[in-house]
Amino acid sequence: MAEYLIKNGFVFDPVLGINGDKKDIAIKDGKIVESVGASAKVIDAAGKTVMAGGVDIHAHVAGPKVNVGRNFRPEDKRQATYEPGKGVKRMSGGFSVPTVFKTGYKYADMGYTTVMEAAMPPFYAKHTHEEMRDTPIIDQGAYPVFGNNWFVLEYLKNGEAENTAAYIAWLLRMTKGFAIKCVNPGGTEAWGWGLNCTSVHDPVPYFDITPAEIVKGLIEANEYLRLPHSMHVHSNNLGNPGNYETTLDTLKLAEGISAKNNFGREQVLHHTHIQFHSYGGTTWGDFESRADKIADYVNSQKNITCDIGFVTLDETTTMTADGPFEHHLCELNHLKWANVDVELETGSGVVPYVYSPDVFVCGIQWAIGLEIALLAKDHMRYHMTTDHPNAGPFTRYPRVMKWLMSAKARDEMFAGMKNEDKVRDRTGLSTMDRELSLYEIAMMTRAGTAKALGLSHMYGSLTPGLCGDVAVYDYNPETASDPEAIETAFGKAAFLFKQGELIINDGEIVSNGNKRTLWVNVKTNENTQVERDIALKFNKFYTVSQKNYEVYAHHYVPNPLVFEIDATV
Amino acid sequence: MANIVSDVICPFCGTLCDDLEVELSDDGKKILEVYHACAIGAEKFLHSQAEDRITRPRMMQEDGTTKEVSYEEAAKYTAKILCEAKKPLMYGWSSTSCEAQSVGHSVAEAVGGIVDNTATVCHGSSLIAVQDVGIPSCTLGEAMNRADRVVFWGCNPAHAHPRHMSRYSVYPRGFFTGKGSKSRKVVVIDPRKTDTASLADVHLQLEQGRDYELLSALRVAFRGEKLPDVVAGIPKDQIYEAADLLKSGRFVIIYFGMGVTQSLGKNHNIDIAIGVTRDLNDYTKAAIMPMRGHYNVTGSGEVLGWQYGFPFCVDLSRGIARYNPGETSSNDLLMRDEVDAVFVLGSDPGAHFPISSVKKISELPSVAIDPHLTPTTAVCKLHVPVAFVGVEVGGCCYRMDNVPIESRKVVDPPEGMLTDQEFLEMVLAEVRKCKGV
Amino acid sequence: MTKISLNLITGRTIQQGVSMEGGKEKKAYTKACGIIEMDPSDMKKLNVWKNTNVRVTSEFGTVIVKAVEATQGPHPGLAYIPMGPWANMVIDPNTYSMGMPTFKGVPIEVEVAINEPIYDSQELVRRACGLKV
Incomplete structure (x- = not known):
């Protein structure tokens, strides 16, 4: 394999404590190395920014609900230029729900090399894997959803922690999943009857368990299994005025629990798209930011991480396993509504949404995300996401960086809003002059996410021995003054390496790489009760036989990267 | 001890039953009986065993008779008509696996074809x-x-x-x-x-x-x-x-x-x-x-969706994907004489399109890839018989509720027969040669 | 000769499905699909016995099929030809610019054609396409 030397770039690597120093980065045999021989190909990075490949902790980029979004929104293809195939590239299109090819190319263009699919319905795991397999360049893993799964609800109700863990290990193996995702715990099961759970104490119909018990039980199971990533929650009551209290109630469930794993992960709970969960007020009329309350709490709790879910003020496609939320949303905006309830496991909904800068609620949502990120004390624990495509497409990350790094850019946005005063008044953003540095951006986009995923031994840094995933951006931090340059440069990497292979050369994608699918294989004690329970549910209540449920590697996961864990006791 | 394969998926309709049991001969070569299937599903498995099954490609001659050709010649002919056409229609895709569909899309992208599936006359x-x-x-x-x-x-x-x-x-x-x-x-x-x-x-x-x-x-x-x-x-x-x-x-x-x-x-x-x-x-x-009809019409819509963003009627002829049913739909294209070659796989438009469309197919360079003899194979210039997906080769299929299920191989196809996917890969290789890629 | 006007729909039958999978070139397929299911009252109007060949004509074409008594009736005024090439000789190919031909709800006329042959599926389409048979 070719050797490369990336010379004279401004390097940002929070793990190594390198903050814009001029350094050379060497790549050999797919890894970052200390040095390479004289024959190494030299990439001149003088005047450019060098970082490890980006790592996205939460994006909906593959699977059934993403494809519902694509297929039921032909108009989304009109929102961006449909690009013809060229060289190694297939034709690619779509804006908020891009095709798999576009997903791979656009992440690469942003210098990202790893992306986690945020919600995989186990029953549809094969579909998620087929899409990930067809997505070029980036390494991917998927989080199966557990928060409304009948096995989990029953075991937790009965206080059977070991059975919960054994079942989760089995399901991760069957679905080739990477982490435990929990969406609107109990609420989506309630949605099976058209109901919801909007607080952590609302009992789930029939199963008679509360969201709080589900969240706590899943956190404990996660640590019992010593998984690379923590439990990944989307808490109850998303998107509603006054929901910050539910969010705090959920976060508090992690108090007193410490991380157990061999992957360097320190948190036990990751709260996703926390922007959507930081709302004050009692109605849409008095809707306001409670970013302060949320950021204060997260700042104070070392065992919690979060990603933000920045609203980018675009027309987009919302999609979530939070079925009742999507129904609620469609009652608000009266646009088309797709819903799929999944037997024994979960549900989902998809609704297009226009975040208009002229609507003050949208403006406040935009401000809340930025507010949280600017109130953060440790950006290793606050991550860059747009909950793609829910708050906006992932292709807007460079624009979000611009807002985070430039008070001037934020003021320009404020000035364009019809209800500027109201938005300024109801949020804390207008009083903030903090501008994040590239060092902090590197934490939010690679170092912090890699660590929270338990993947800091592979990704997120330029430490020798890690994967040769390196991005070079045409951005000179010493001379750049126009905030627009941030958006331009971080949306179009000049060079990108994935596992030591040159993917982008001088702005052109020249290789589709060797994409891998990450999944976790946890060994637990033999558990005949769980085996019997599984067989029984497949015989009686599932419509696919147990033998046809498993995602077999050969076709669906042709290039796996398996994390083997021994959780036997 | 009977030789029984269990949890077999039925490759007939969108119900995609996955609880069939198929009894094989002791050597595993013949299907003897099919349990739990409906009459149609059972017939599909049993018919694959027919003695009079066509096992090699055949070109239609001027006089209405047919001449056996090799798969290589068939792939060359298919690639040729697709490459020479300005706007070939590549129709069907509903009785085959997602793997084959995916290869087919690569072919369509290379030749600038229109990919449409049986939803066009169904859902x-x-x-x-x-x-x-x-x-x-x-x-x-x-x-x-x-x-x-x-x-x-x-x-x-x-x-x-x-x-x-x-x-x-x-x-x-x-x-x-x-x-x-x-x-x-x-x-x-x-x-x-x-x-x-x-x-x-x-x-x-x-x-x-x-x-x-x-x-x-x-x-x-x-x-x-x-x-x-x-x-x-x-x-x-x-x-x-x-x-x-x-x-x-x-x-x-x-x-x-x-x-x-x-x-x-x-x-x-x-x-x-x-x-x-x-x-x-x-x-x-x-x-x-x-209530989706073909066992994998849903899968065709899914694969088209994640690769191009539209579930059917996908026109790739301009180098980008376009979608406009009524314009880019098979029957409208045929009736308006807008396509200049027809490729059919995993469907039978000869039986299920209005006869006015079937006439147009018969007048064009055309190929039908189908295990069966059908009204489509009766009017196309080339018939390429292939293995039955779900019987002789496995592959991913999507049920009417979009649930993916991997179909199972139960027996080998007759000796020397190719699968859809294998034949499409040959066509793709020929197309790339012809396009100089 | 008596002619009656009916409203034609097409669709699946279990016999259509089984015989289709058994081979569309076989007699069973013709037997299953080369038919028109009519209400007994309509057969009486037409003065036709069960299992008699009839000519079905629409604005879009004509086909010879066998008249049989509807098993999923009564549905006076409505006629049913199982989906397949026989039905497709006469259905309305208009899509009204949305892709889907009008397979159901086609006005037809039915008349007795006792001496006309019912072709098998392959011969039917080859003849209709002007190909040698």
Whole structure:
């Protein structure tokens, strides 16, 4: 394999404590190395920014609900230029729900090399894997959803922690999943009857368990299994005025629990798209930011991480396993509504949404995300996401960086809003002059996410021995003054390496790489009760036989990267 | 000890039953018996064993006779007609695996073809309606476990999806439907007293083609507003009763079929059926599901969706994907003489398109890739027989509720026969040669 | 000769499905699909016995099929030809610019054609396409 030397770039690597120093980065045999021989190909990075490949902790980029979004929104293809195939590239299109090819190319263009699919319905795991397999360049893993799964609800109700863990290990193996995702715990099961759970104490119909018990039980199971990533929650009551209290109630469930794993992960709970969960007020009329309350709490709790879910003020496609939320949303905006309830496991909904800068609620949502990120004390624990495509497409990350790094850019946005005063008044953003540095951006986009995923031994840094995933951006931090340059440069990497292979050369994608699918294989004690329970549910209540449920590697996961864990006791 | 393969997936209809047992001869080469399948599914497995099966490609001669050719020659011919055409139609894709579809798309992208699947004559109307108004739906097991109100609108599963009622919709005992069919009220809306209607608690025998009016009347009735005395041939009292029956359910599932998609109004009929479902969600829980026909037409829509962003009628001829049913749909293209070659795989337009479209196919350079002899193979210039997906080769398929299930190989194909995917890969290699890639 | 006007729909039957999978070139397929299911009252109007060949004509074409008594009736005024090439000789190919031909709800006329042959599926389409048989 070719050797490369990336010379004279401004390097940002929070793990190594390198903050814009001029350094050379060497790549050999797919890894970052200390040095390479004289024959190494030299990439001149003088005047450019060098970082490890980006790592996205939460994006909906593959699977059934993403494809519902694509297929039921032909108009989304009109929102961006449909690009013809060229060289190694297939034709690619779509804006908020891009095709798999576009997903791979656009992440690469942003210098990202790893992306986690945020919600995989186990029953549809094969579909998620087929899409990930067809997505070029980036390494991917998927989080199966557990928060409304009948096995989990029953075991937790009965206080059977070991059975919960054994079942989760089995399901991760069957679905080739990477982490435990929990969406609107109990609420989506309630949605099976058209109901919801909007607080952590609302009992789930029939199963008679509360969201709080589900969240706590899943956190404990996660640590019992010593998984690379923590439990990944989307808490109850998303998107509603006054929901910050539910969010705090959920976060508090992690108090007193410490991380157990061999992957360097320190948190036990990751709260996703926390922007959507930081709302004050009692109605849409008095809707306001409670970013302060949320950021204060997260700042104070070392065992919690979060990603933000920045609203980018675009027309987009919302999609979530939070079925009742999507129904609620469609009652608000009266646009088309797709819903799929999944037997024994979960549900989902998809609704297009226009975040208009002229609507003050949208403006406040935009401000809340930025507010949280600017109130953060440790950006290793606050991550860059747009909950793609829910708050906006992932292709807007460079624009979000611009807002985070430039008070001037934020003021320009404020000035364009019809209800500027109201938005300024109801949020804390207008009083903030903090501008994040590239060092902090590197934490939010690679170092912090890699660590929270338990993947800091592979990704997120330029430490020798890690994967040769390196991005070079045409951005000179010493001379750049126009905030627009941030958006331009971080949306179009000049060079990108994935596992030591040159993917982008001088702005052109020249290789589709060797994409891998990450999944976790946890060994637990033999558990005949769980085996019997599984067989029984497949015989009686599932419509696919147990033998046809498993995602077999050969076709669906042709290039796996398996994390083997021994959780036997 | 009988040689039995269990948990076999049936490659016939969108019900995609996955509980078949196939008994093989001791050497594993012959299928002797098929258990649990419906009559159609069993026939599909057994027919693959037919002695008179065509096992090599055949070119049609001027005089109407055929001449055997090799797969290599067949692949060359296929690549040639696709490369020479300005706008080839590549139709079918519904009776094959997602793996084969994916290779087919690479071919289509290279030659600038139009990829359309059987939804174009089946649930295309539904796909368009979903783009207009969305669709609240669920998996078949969700309906099995919860639904106490089951509506079959313009569909006849007793004939078209023979095990649907026993596996999912009417008879099974689900988690919250422990008494099986006694837990459910079944409503059938059909202009005929079909064999499905004869099993129903309520049959609304509407006038053919008046579905939109009746669906609209239901929405009026849900709201307690006034109706004319008779709508679509149904007295208003019956409509109010039906509306109350649905509203009083804990979970309503509406299955619909060709009765609504192929009657005048088409996608608008589905729009309002979905409107009925949305309305019902104001009172209780409700879902609606198209009864998809071919066992993997759903998969074709899924693969097209994630690769190009549209579920059918995908025109790649301009180097980017375009979608405009009515313009980029197979029958419109054929009738307007807009395509100059036809490639068919995994479908039989010769039997299932209007004859005016079939005539156009017969006049064009054409190839049909199909295990069977069909009216399509009878009019195409080249017939390439291939292995049966789901019998002689496995592959991913999507059920009518979009649930992916991997079909299973049960026996080897006759010696020397290729699979769809293998043949497509040969064609792709030839196309690349021809395009100089 | 008596002619009657009916409204034609097409669709699946279990026999259509089984015989299709058994081979569309076989007699069973013709037997299953080369038919028109009519209500007994309509057969009476037409003065036709069960299992008699009839000519079905629409604005779009014509086909010879066997008249049989509807098993899923009564449905006076409505006629049913199982989906397949026989039905597709006469259905309305208009899509009204949305892709889907009008397979259901086609006005037809039916008349007795006792001496006309019913072709098998392959011969039917080859003849219709002007190909040698």
